[in-house]
Amino acid sequence: MKQFNPIQQTLTLVKKDLVLELRQKYAFYGVLLYIVSTVFVINLMIDRPEEKMWNAMFWVILLFVCVNAVAKSFLQENRGRLLNFYSLVHPRCFIAAKLIYNILLMSLMSVIALVCSVIFLGNPIISMGYFFGVVLLGGVSLSILFTMLAAIAAQANQNAALMAIMGFPLIMPLLMLLANISRSAFITVYQPGLPKMFFLLGGLDLLIIALAMILFPFLWKD
Template sequence: MKKSHPVHQTFTLVKKDLTLELRQQYAFYGVLLYIVSTVFVINLMMGRPEDKVWNALFWVIQLFVAVNAVAKSFMQESRGRLLYFYSLVNPRCFIAAKLIYNVILMTLMSIIALVCSIAFLGNPIINPFYFIGMVLLGGTSISLLFTMLAAIAAQANHNAALMAVMGFPLIMPVLMLLANISLSAFVTVYQPELPKMFLLLGGMDILVIALTMILFPFLWKD
């Protein structure tokens, strides 16, 4: 594996993470229980909220799903296992595999959260295809950001408090941007500023990926 192509190393690590997830499944079912119970409790307390409240609640659920699913990806890696991977693979291949795996996991969780929200809280969405695209894009953005934060926290002796402190000022602009863009799925009026907001969100994703790929090899050496 050490002499293999970086692409092969990356997808081998992704396959490893997916295989472990399929065998253990405790994280998947834990997040699934969180989604269903949270949406059900919201239904009991609020019934079927109006459009803006529905949208805000959905993205709050997405935030905590990311914390429970994505942010734990590095916490389950022991120091000994990380040292073992250090001797086998390129650090950029390792972090790229984590990014890909977490995007896959968050995409699945986002779809489940959307289905549960529609089932329990009603369906006020006028443009479903647009909103589904926003959910997938937003889930990707959140997973990339939390993967970077989890990698930094893992190299700081698995300090979860560090991830929380760094994550709050970074995730809030992303959530506000996602909430504002996705509101267009609840109205029939076209908003000419939407393409710029999509470009801004895509630029933030590219920046997060670039920073992760640049910084992680230095963290890996420690």
Template sequence: MPVNTAIQQIWFLVKKDLVLEWRQRHAFFGILIYVVSTVFVIQLMVHQPEEKIWNALFWVVQLFVCVNAVAKSFLQESRGRLLYYYSIVHPRNFIIAKLLYNVVLMIIMSLITLACSVALLGNPLIKPLYFTGIVVLGGVSLSLLFTMLAAIAAQASQNAALMAIMGFPLILPVLMLLANIARSAFVTVLQPGLPRMFLLLVGMDILTIALACVLFPYLWKD
């Protein structure tokens, strides 16, 4: 397939998701309410936690925000609509468009979660710009993984529970890596092994993209 045609198909699919998101913006605002209410409940229970607890709670909230924001990208697509897309676009372009859209959506939700956490739980960050970068990188990693899981779950009778079951053992290493990398934002000393953890996280992201591009065309045939 020519590169220009692939780019046009990807842009068409991303624009389609943007239009659907705007038409169903109640779902987006529902996720925003979920973020604010979750952080507010944490603030009522623990007030302003210490650095380690703050870091752990933030990434747990990120996990559930990602599940709510990204999972619907495939689960809201009907069988008939997926069949129509299959007839007009290449499966690899379809999954790339989903990955791109969910990455942008999750980055926005991640920054909103960070702003709510700082506003309601205090600001223990010594390196706020560094932590913001980790939040963006974490949003990308989580969205890539859950997009692939949502694509698999969509082929199993739209079973959202399947995504949660498959995602639990896969998301644990990513969350542990993100929490360990983000720990440097709370201290002034340089954390040992930090470049290796960055490379490992980026490698996992590249592997997720590669698996999605290779496996999804075969999944979509079924």
């Protein structure tokens, strides 16, 4: 693969992950079962929650979906396979491919989680188009953050607990930001400061991507 340019290397790695996901369908169906069962259990416990609780529970569900779906992208790679990739591809191409693949996967999972939540928990959303867009943005943000955390944890003897410990102080501000942005979908009154929160979310995503591109080559060497 060394004769390929960076774009070709990245796309080849993305294709590799897609092929593996299609072959190992149990992983995808496992996350899908987690989404459906979690939303169904919430429905059995509290039936149709009010707007604020519905919004809060949806983002908590999406958080744990992201942990299950994205974390395995690095944790499933053993040392031998990583060593093989180290000799074939550039580290930035490798992390870029993981980011792209996890963004695609989490976007799909976010849509599935939204559909299941509307079916089982009711639909208190006033502006569905706006909320759908925020859900996609939130899925992208969560996937970017946990891809970076999974990359770090993978270099620490595949320690998934390390990812959870590092992720807690980072994920709380992101979840609060997403919950505040999505709140406008449940009300008809304009929410002040909304554009600033979108810029903050976009800036946070760009910062994490930049850190991943800068730091991952050093992690890769270890």
